[in-house]
Amino acid sequence: MVVLVTLYNPTGEGGHQGGGVAAPVGGQIFSEILPYLEVNQGNKEEIEQIEEITVPNLIGKTIQEAQKEAKEKEVELVIENEIEELDKQNTIVREQIPNSGITIKKGSKIYIKY
Secondary structure, eight states, X not given: OOOOOOOSSOOSTTTTOHHHHHHXXXXXXHHHXXXXXXXXXXXXXXXXXXXXXXXXXXXXXXXXXXXXXXHHHTOEEEETTOOTTOOTTTXXXXXXXXXXXXXXXXXXXXXXXX
């Protein structure tokens, strides 16, 4: 994620330097955005201890098979536009994000469409 803070005629406690004027604005923006992205705010040691997995290829599998594989890999499967009457035994996964082969942390989300 990238945030660009542009200020015209900046003044503040830190003078007109970026660290004293623009950095607090950027920090406020990130503090409000990162929780929505579920970014882990733990310390570096905690983050490094979370095991990584390779995203499996779920395309062409039934939703039921995809759910089973996600459970085995310890990731959360999110079905986009899911309807109540969805036949998970016969509905085929057509798209997934992230793509297979990408390395993610256990507990992350994989979004699928059918």
